[in-house]
Every structure is written in C-alpha cells, then in structure tokens.
Amino acid sequence: MTPSSSIDTAGAAPHDEHHDHHPSYLVDGTTIKSWILTVDHKRIGLMFLFFVLLFFLVGGIFALLIRLELLTPGPTIMDAMTYNRTFTLHGLVMIFLFMIPAIPAVFGNFMLPLMLGAKDVAFPRLNLASLYIYLTGAVFMLWGMLNGGLDTGWTFYTPYSTHTTTTVAPVMFGAFIIGFSSIATGINFIVTCHTMRAPGITWFKMPLFVWAIYATSCIQVLATPVIGLLTVLVAVENLFSFGMFDPARGGDPVLFQHLFWFYSHPAVYIMVLPAFGVMSEIVSTYSRKNIFGYRAVAYSSLGIAFVGFFAWGHHMFVSGQSTFDAGVFGVLTMLVGVFTAIKVFNWVGTVYKGAVDFKTPFAYFCGFLFFTVFGGMTGIALGTVSLDVAWHDTYFVVAHFHFIMVGATIMAFLAALHYWFPKMFGRTYHEGWGLVSAALIILGFNATFIPQFLLGNNGMPRRYYDYPERFQALNVASTAGATLLAFGFIIIAMYLTYSLVYGKVAGKNPWRSKGYEWLSESPPPTHNFVGPQPTFPEEPHFYVDPKKAEVPDAV
Amino acid sequence: MSEFLNNLLFLPESASTFAERVDFLHHFVVGTTMVMSTAVGLAALFMFFRYRRRVPAQTTEYVVPTLATEFIFVSVPLVFFLAWFGIGFRDFTWVTTPPKDAMDVYVMGKQWMWKFSYPEGPNGVNVLHVPANRPVRLLITSRDVLHSFYVPSFRIKMDALPGRYTQIWFEATKPGTYQVLCTEYCGLSHSKMLAEVVVLPEEEYDNWIKDQRRGRLQDRQDALADTSLVPPVARMVEQGQVLAGTQGCLKCHSVDGSQHIGPTFLGMYDRMEKLDDGQSIRVDEAYITQSMMDPGAHLVSGYQNVMPTYQGKLQGPETAAIVEYIKSLRTPNVREGASEGPAYDPIQ
Numbered sequence: 001m002t003p004s005s006s007i008d009t010a011g012a013a014p015h016d017e018h019h020d021h022h023p024s025y026l027v028d029g030t031t032i033k034s035w036i037l038t039v040d041h042k043r044i045g046l047m048f049l050f051f052v053l054l055f056f057l058v059g060g061i062f063a064l065l066i067r068l069e070l071l072t073p074g075p076t077i078m079d080a081m082t083y084n085r086t087f088t089l090h091g092l093v094m095i096f097l098f099m100i101p102a103i104p105a106v107f108g109n110f111m112l113p114l115m116l117g118a119k120d121v122a123f124p125r126l127n128l129a130s131l132y133i134y135l136t137g138a139v140f141m142l143w144g145m146l147n148g149g150l151d152t153g154w155t156f157y158t159p160y161s162t163h164t165t166t167t168v169a170p171v172m173f174g175a176f177i178i179g180f181s182s183i184a185t186g187i188n189f190i191v192t193c194h195t196m197r198a199p200g201i202t203w204f205k206m207p208l209f210v211w212a213i214y215a216t217s218c219i220q221v222l223a224t225p226v227i228g229l230l231t232v233l234v235a236v237e238n239l240f241s242f243g244m245f246d247p248a249r250g251g252d253p254v255l256f257q258h259l260f261w262f263y264s265h266p267a268v269y270i271m272v273l274p275a276f277g278v279m280s281e282i283v284s285t286y287s288r289k290n291i292f293g294y295r296a297v298a299y300s301s302l303g304i305a306f307v308g309f310f311a312w313g314h315h316m317f318v319s320g321q322s323t324f325d326a327g328v329f330g331v332l333t334m335l336v337g338v339f340t341a342i343k344v345f346n347w348v349g350t351v352y353k354g355a356v357d358f359k360t361p362f363a364y365f366c367g368f369l370f371f372t373v374f375g376g377m378t379g380i381a382l383g384t385v386s387l388d389v390a391w392h393d394t395y396f397v398v399a400h401f402h403f404i405m406v407g408a409t410i411m412a413f414l415a416a417l418h419y420w421f422p423k424m425f426g427r428t429y430h431e432g433w434g435l436v437s438a439a440l441i442i443l444g445f446n447a448t449f450i451p452q453f454l455l456g457n458n459g460m461p462r463r464y465y466d467y468p469e470r471f472q473a474l475n476v477a478s479t480a481g482a483t484l485l486a487f488g489f490i491i492i493a494m495y496l497t498y499s500l501v502y503g504k505v506a507g508k509n510p511w512r513s514k515g516y517e518w519l520s521e522s523p524p525p526t527h528n529f530v531g532p533q534p535t536f537p538e539e540p541h542f543y544v545d546p547k548k549a550e551v552p553d554a555v
Numbered sequence: 556m557s558e559f560l561n562n563l564l565f566l567p568e569s570a571s572t573f574a575e576r577v578d579f580l581h582h583f584v585v586g587t588t589m590v591m592s593t594a595v596g597l598a599a600l601f602m603f604f605r606y607r608r609r610v611p612a613q614t615t616e617y618v619v620p621t622l623a624t625e626f627i628f629v630s631v632p633l634v635f636f637l638a639w640f641g642i643g644f645r646d647f648t649w650v651t652t653p654p655k656d657a658m659d660v661y662v663m664g665k666q667w668m669w670k671f672s673y674p675e676g677p678n679g680v681n682v683l684h685v686p687a688n689r690p691v692r693l694l695i696t697s698r699d700v701l702h703s704f705y706v707p708s709f710r711i712k713m714d715a716l717p718g719r720y721t722q723i724w725f726e727a728t729k730p731g732t733y734q735v736l737c738t739e740y741c742g743l744s745h746s747k748m749l750a751e752v753v754v755l756p757e758e759e760y761d762n763w764i765k766d767q768r769r770g771r772l773q774d775r776q777d778a779l780a781d782t783s784l785v786p787p788v789a790r791m792v793e794q795g796q797v798l799a800g801t802q803g804c805l806k807c808h809s810v811d812g813s814q815h816i817g818p819t820f821l822g823m824y825d826r827m828e829k830l831d832d833g834q835s836i837r838v839d840e841a842y843i844t845q846s847m848m849d850p851g852a853h854l855v856s857g858y859q860n861v862m863p864t865y866q867g868k869l870q871g872p873e874t875a876a877i878v879e880y881i882k883s884l885r886t887p888n889v890r891e892g893a894s895e896g897p898a899y900d901p902i903q
Contacts, residue, residue, distance in 0.1 A: 034575060034615065046746065060804075079859070080746075083744055084743065086744075139810050151742070151743075153740050155740075157700075157739070157740070159699070159700050159701070159717060160700040160701065160740070160741060160742060163699070163700065171800055190775070200705045217717075219657075231557055247717045247718025247719065248714070248717070248718065253701060253716055253717065253718075254716065254719075261582055265605060265770060279744050287606065287611060287615075288608065288614070289615045289618070290615075290617055290618070290619070292618065292619065292620055293619065293620045293624075293628075294619075296620070296625050296628070298874040317569075317647070317737075318703065318712050318713050318714050319714045319716070320713070320714055320716055320719060320721035323645050323647065323652075324649055326644070326647060327644050327647075330643070330644055331637075331640060331641050334633070334636040334637060334640050337632065338629060338632050338633050338636065339637050341629075341632040342625070342628050344595065345595075345628040346620070347626070348595060348598060348602070349618075349620060349624075350605070351599065351602040351606055351617050352602055352618060353606060353616050354602075354606045354610070354613060355606060355607070355608040355614075356602070356603050356606050356607045356608055356611040356614055357607075357608040358603065358607070366599070366603075369595075369596070369599060370592075370596065373591075373592045373595060373596075374588075374592060376582075377588040377591070377592060378588075380636055380639070381581075381584045381585070381588070381639075382582075383636075383640070384580065384584065384639045384640050384642070384643030384647075385640075385643045385644050385647035386576065386577055386580060386642075386643040386644070386646035386650065387574075387577060387580055387581060387584065387641075387643055387645075388645040389577070389647065389650065389710065389711060389723075390577050390581075390707075390710040390711075390712065391713050391738060392738065393703060393705075393712075393738035394738060414839050433713075454558025454564065454565040455565070456566060457564050457566050458565040458566070459567050459705070459708075459734070459736065461705065461737065461738035461746075462734050463740040463744065463745060463746075464746040464747070465746045466747065468749075471586070474565070478648075481706075481707065493819060512611065512612060521881050527675065542617075543614055543615045544615065544616070544617045545614040
C-alpha cells in the first residue's frame with residue numbers, strides 16, 4: 001500500500017467547477033491556433049520536443065556523413081570544403097539547436113511546474129516567446145549554413161573566422177538570437193522555482209531534477225550574454241575591421257578564446273546538469289529508494305554550476321597562455337570532477353537496499369553511469385596539464401566530450417523520454433523494444449567513441465578531412481559503431497511513434513513513483529491539478545513503508 | 556611493461572624525454588581510472604542484482620549516508636585528482652621552460668605548411684632536422700591563422716599564433732623520422748598540413764649543417780654582387796616577384812616546391828603538367844598567361860578550380876613580369892646569408 005492519502009491532491013475530487021470534466025492538455029483545444037499561440041508550458045514543451053528532435057535528426061545525418069567520409073583516407077564521399085562545412089554544421093546544430101535546449105526546454109518546461117505543484121511557469125508568454133526566438137535563430141543559422149555554408153567549426157576561432165569567405169555573419173547572428181531564448185527560459189525557471197512552489201515544497205523538498213534545472217538556469221542567465229556579446233564583436237570585426245582579435249591591427253586572437261570559452265565551458269554544464277537531474281529522478285523511481293545523499297546531490301549541482309565558470313582556461317593550455325594560468329585552471333577543473341564524483345557515488349548508493357526494476361529508463365541509467373564515469377575521468381585526464389599537451393585537439397578530446405556531453409545527455413534524454421512518455425501522452429511504450437534499442441544504443445555509442453579515444457592516443461588530430469593510412473582501422477571501427485547507433489535511433493523512432501497512438505493506456509502513475517509530477521493525471525489537464533492548490537507534506541522519492549514512516553528528518 | 560601498455564593504448568613510439576614523463580602519468584591515470592570505474596561498475600551491478608524488485612509495491616528502508624561516507628566520496632577522488640594534477644603541472648612547467656643550452660629553431664605555420672629556420676643555418680619547409688639527445692627550443696608563430704604544432708611521438712604540442720611567439724622544447728631520444736601534424740583547424744587543407752622531424756645522431760646532424768652551409772656558399776659565388784648590373788629581364792623578375800605578392804598569387808602558389816592550393820611556381824616553367832582529361836600540357840608563357848586570365852581553362856590534375864580570374868586586374872607588362880618571375884624559379888631558390896630572425900618569408 002502506498003500512503004497516497006498523505007498527499008492532498010491525490011484523492012481530491014474536483015469541486016465547485018461548472019463542469020467536473022477536465023480534458024487533458026492534449027485535447028484542450030485542437031485547432032492549430034490553440035497550439036501555436038498556447039501559453040501552456042506542457043504544449044510549449046511538446047513543441048520544443050518536436051523541433052529538438054527534428055534538429056537532432058539533421059545533426060545526426062551530418063554525423064553519419066562525417067563518419068562515412070572518414071571511412072577511408074582521402075576523399076571518400078565529399079571534397080574537403082564540403083567536409084569542413086559538414087562538421088561545422090553538425091557541431092552547431094547539435095550544440096545550439098539540440099543539446100542546449102534538449103532537456104531544459106522540453107522536460108524542464110513540461111515537468112518543472114508539475115514538480116512544484118504550480119499551474120504553469122512564472123511567465124507563460126515569455127515561455128512561448130522563447131520557443132519562437134529559438135526558431136528564429138534556427139532559421140538564420142540554417143539559412144546561413146545552406147547559403148554558402150560555414151567552415152570554421154562550431155568554435156568560430158579567430159582570425160580564421162574573420163578571414164574566411166564563407167558566411168559567418170548569419171550563422172553567428174542565429175547563435176546570438178538563440179542565446180536570448182536560452183536566457184528567457186533560464187529566467188523563467190529561476191523565477192518559477194522561487195515564487196511558484198506549492199505549500200509544503202521547501203527548497204530541500206524540491207525534486208533533484210528541479211535542483212538541476214535551477215542550477216542550469218543560473219548558468220544560462222549568467223553565461224549566455226557573453227557569447228551574445230562575442231558574436232557581436234566578431235560581426236563588427238568582420239564588417240568594420242575593428243581589430244579586436246586581429247593581430248595585424250593590434251588585436252589578440254587569444255582574447256577571443258577566453259571570451260568564447262567563458263560561455264562555452266559553462267555551456268557544457270547547461271547540457272549535462274539537466275541530464276544529471278533526470279538521472280537522479282530515474283534511479284530513485286526504479287530502485288524505489290530515497291536519494292542516498294539528497295543534499296549532497298543538490299549542492300553538487302550548484303557547485304558544478306559555480307566552479308564551471310572558472311575552468312574555461314583548460315581549453316587553452318597550449319594556446320600560449322601563462323603557465324600560472326594553466327595551473328589555476330587545472331586545479332579548478334579537478335573540482336568539477338569531484339562534484340561529479342559525489343553525484344556518481346550517491347546514485348550508486350541510492351540503489352543500496354532499494355528494489356530495482358530494470359525497465360528501459362534504468363537501462364539508460366546504466367549506460368549513463370558508464371558514460372559519466374568514463375567521460376568524467378577522461379575529462380580529469382585532460383585537465384592534468386601535461387597530458388593535455390599531448391591530447392589537445394586530437395580525437396581523444398572528441399571522444400571525451402562526446403562521452404560526457406553527448407553520451408550522458410543522450411542517455412538522459414532517452415531515459416526521460418521513456419520515463420515521462422506515459423505522463424506526457426498517457427500511453428506506455430513497448431518495454432521489449434525499449435530494452436533492445438537501449439542495448440543497441442549503448443553498444444553503438446561505445447563502439448563509435450572508444451576507438452576515437454585510441455585514435456587520439458595514436459595522434460590523429462580532430463577536424464581532419466584526410467588522414468595518414470595508419471589511422472584507418474580505428475576509423476572504420478568508429479564508423480561501424482555509428483551505424484549501429486543509427487539503427488538504435490531508428491528503432492526508437494518507430495516504436496515510440498507507434499506507442500503514441502496504439503500504446504497501452506498508462507494510468508496516472510505507471511511506475512508507482514513518488515515523484516511529485518505523478519500526482520497529476522496522465523496526461524495532465526491544462527492547469528495541471530484539478531481542484532484546490534495541492535500541498536506536498538512529504539519529500540519526493542519517499543518510498544518508506546507507511547507504518548515506519550516517521551523515520552526521516554535527517555537528510 | 557610500458558611498451559606493452561603503450562601498444563595497448565595505441566600510443567605512438569615514445570621518442571622524447573617529455574614523452575616518457577607523459578606516458579608515465581598516462582599509465583597512472585588510465586590505470587586508476589580503470590580500477591575505480593570497474594569497482595563502481597561492479598558495485599552497481601551487484602546491487603542491481605542483490606536489490607532487484609520482488610513485489611511491485613515493495614517499500615524500502617530510508618537510508619542516508621553518514622557524514623563520514625560523504626567525506627570519503629569527496630576526499631578519495633580529490634586526493635587522486637590533485638596528485639595527478641601535481642605531477643601533470645610539474646611536467647607542464649618543465650616542458651614550457653626550455654633549458655638555457657637549448658638549440659633554437661624558429662617555426663612558422665602558414666596555410667598549409669610548416670617553415671623551419673635556424674638562427675645560423677638554412678631554412679626549410681616541412682622538414683625539421685634536429686640532433687638527438689640535445690634540447691631543442693621551438694619558437695613558434697604563424698603568418699595567417701591559428702595553427703598548432705604537434706609531434707605525436709614527442710607528445711608535444713603548441714599553438715602557432717599570428718603576431719606572437721610561443722615556445723616549447725623537446726629532447727629527442729631516438730634518431731628517426733617523426734610526423735608533425737597541425738591540430739588547430741586552419742581551413743581547407745588543414746589535414747594536409749603535414750611535416751616531419753628528422754632526428755639525426757649528433758655527428759650526422761653536424762655534417763648536415765655543414766653541408767647546408769657549403770651549398771649556400773657555392774650559390775653565393777654565382778650570385779650577382781652589384782644589383783645595378785642586373786639586366787632588365789632580372790628587373791622584370793623582381794617586379795614580378797613584388798606583383799606576385801601584392802596580387803595574392805603567393806597565397807595559393809608556393810615558391811619553394813611545397814604543396815598548396817595551387818601548383819608551386821618552383822620549377823613550373825617548361826614542365827609537362829597532366830590535366831584532368833588525361834592530356835598533358837607544357838607550361839609555357841602562353842599557358843601561364845591563359846591560366847591567369849581563365850584559370851579553369853586547363854586545370855592541372857589534382858587541383859580544384861578555385862582561382863579567380865585576373866582578366867582586367869593585370870596590365871600587359873604586369874602579366875609579363877609575373878611570367879618572367881615564374882620562369883626565374885627554375886632552380887631552387889636558396890636564400891643567401893645566415894638567417895638571424897624569425898622565419899618570415901621575404902616575399903610580401
């Protein structure tokens with residue numbers, strides 16, 4: 001028996017409404033207008049999901065083209081210029097249009113108000129605006145990529161980016177616009193956390209996903225303006241020969257790198273912190289356990305967000321910055337590793353004395369654990385300065401950041417998609433196919449990127465169109481892995497689409513989770529909760545036998 | 556043991572004193588990482604099995620870590636991370652602080668080649684000769700965009716920045732030939748920006764340097780001492796050289812025989828070039844002029860059609876001067892006198 005009676009909303013009957021029928025948000029208005037002008041956070045989250053998946057498809061196709069080109073040395077399927085534009089497009093689309101918005105804008109939008117017992121986010125119209133700002137930026141970016149293309153890599157390093165004849169301006173303008181979307185979403189979530197928590201939800205009763213989104217939002221609000229300003233500076237340099245970054249005019253190309261990484265390093269945490277949050281929810285739900293060290297996990301999110309701002313220089317150990325700088329940034333990088341280690345240990349600790357149900361999201365948790373540990377440890381290895389001298393800008397770095405940024409984020413994205421699928425659509429996916437595709441994806445991901453670690457060790461630099469013969473075997477292995485990975489995604493796309501329509505009806509709480517979001521209907525009605533404002537006396541993830549329920553006060 | 560580990564990790568031959576240090580730390584870090592992550596993984600697997608769900612509505616105990624547990628979670632990784640950092644930073648300081656007796660070589664990256672010059676010796680492109688067991692300091696710069704000088708076998712890497720010198724040093728331990736790669740993305744032919752370091756035993760290196768200087772003296776005897784006696788054609792050559800710089804020809808055509816976007820000017824005149832359609836064409840005045848005005852007309856095989864037309868941009872005498880300049884590049888253009896500064900190309 002679960003003590004659902006301890007939560008007011010659970011059994012609350014709809015009262016004094018004119019009609020006691022509350023349609024789910026999916027059918028509450030079916031015209032196109034009711035979708036594109038909606039201010040419902042759930043519909044906005046769903047629209048984000050659609051576009052984020054679309055851009056993931058685009059970025060993924062380009063990833064496969066890159067892998068195909070690298071199957072053999074020399075030209076394979078495209079020429080050098082096309083290749084350079086392809087990897088630039090892959091990076092830009094994946095980072096700005098997929099990874100950064102993926103979890104916060106989709107699942108953050110959908111779940112955050114539900115988890116806080118709120119009817120919506122603090123600024124619903126701003127929320128809708130952030131979707132359209134994002135799309136406007138995407139249009140500029142893709143327009144620029146298709147009209148002339150850009151061959152600088154997603155890092156836009158000067159002076160190459162101010163000299164190249166390809167179209168830098170529209171793409172950078174696109175990045176500038178998308179930044180506003182990121183900031184708006186961040187502000188919205190921060191204010192929602194501060195002002196919209198239902199009675200009973202104190203700061204330390206917030207679900208850990210909310211903590212992660214909160215920390216992420218702080219980074220978004222503080223770091224994104226820097227890349228905004230930087231894109232403007234590069235544009236001005238390009239148009240008016242400003243001499244900010246051009247040494248021929250007394251500028252400094254390394255200054256660009258400082259400004260760029262001051263945003264882009266924290267941006268890595270914009271991508272992985274929400275993933276950490278998702279995993280905290282999932283490990284708790286599927287092992288039916290309270291989080292082992294709730295406060296440690298919550299604080300470490302804030303710790304990563306904070307320290308993440310002071311580690312950017314580790315991208316520049318061989319850029320000619322001072323040795324002292326390298327030392328400072330090296331030490332600070334280690335701290336990020338320690339905060340991540342705390343999380344990993346506490347996730348594993350959560351399973352201790354739990355009751356594990358090995359469902360698809362939990363399979364992704366296993367993959368995630370591996371990618372985070374391995375990606376994180378290789379990150380630490382890159383932070384030990386002398387090793388970075390050998391590895392910098394080789395495939396080792398490519399493999400490392402794909403493990404931690406992409407591996408961990410994709411695991412969390414897919415886990416979240418499966419975990420919250422019943423909540424979002426009211427139907428369940430097919431468990432068998434779920435496990436098969438999870439295995440395929442985890443296997444494919446490892447097969448793609450483990451050879452790349454070895455390629456890096458062997459000395460293959462990144463962004464290489466052509467390579468010496470000796471690198472070929474590992475490249476073939478990597479391409480084979482990428483193919484496997486693609487198959488995994490195709491299977492997921494097929495059965496999830498099928499489940500949308502034909503999946504079993506899920507019911508309110510198919511996982512018997514104690515997460516707050518499961519207290520509302522599946523799918524939830526437009527204003528999330530029927531009846532009066534719910535109160536939440538228990539902490540989330542409280543799976544203790546009600547007869548012994550007086551235990552917790554510690555944490 | 557370390558040889559075995561290096562093979563396992565696909566590391567290239569370890570051929571410098573720094574490489575030995577890097578490899579030691581690498582083994583330490585990878586070893587600990589493997590042990591730790593295996594331990595975490597096995598613990599997780601064990602618990603997934605041991606604590607599997609038996610009934611759907613199973614409840615669980617309320618378990619929270621003690622302060623000591625959390626302290627261990629923090630301190631164990633921190634100790635290891637700081638130890639690695641300590642060793643890594645010591646070695647980094649070591650490799651960025653050249654010893655006083657190091658031999659200097661200037662390195663200049665340009666799209667897409669590496670130029671090397673010795674303060675009192677020859678200049679070269681894409682081949683760096685160094686003696687074994689002697690510290691060599693590299694003073695690295697770039698003429699255009701960012702590049703990064705990387706020798707996998709030495710485990711060294713340093714960015715080349717325009718308008719600034721960076722330095723790194725190494726001491727090669729084994730004679731042999733090692734690959735140099737560019738690791739900072741620098742445009743179209745980034746992956747073609749390859750060079751090699753030839754490490755020679757000490758005496759051979761000294762002989763090599765002597766040979767280089769001897770060759771240069773011979774050249775000097777043939778050279779004209781007094782430029783006022785230079786015949787008019789040579790003046791056209793000079794004019795052509797200046798024009799080739801100002802018109803941007805040299806951005807794509809090298810004059811030292813190295814690969815670039817376009818064919819090198821060196822030895823181009825009177826050469827038979829293969830075209831894409833399988834035919835050959837002799838590079839004469841007519842072909843050079845046509846290529847300036849209509850670059851795509853007869854494209855030499857292996858090159859892309861990227862050159863803009865100079866129709867209307869060059870006047871007749873200017874075209875002729877450039878042709879004369881190309882004609883003058885039939886023999887290796889060895890620079891006179893000892894180079895004392897950075898490897899800036901004199902042209903431009």
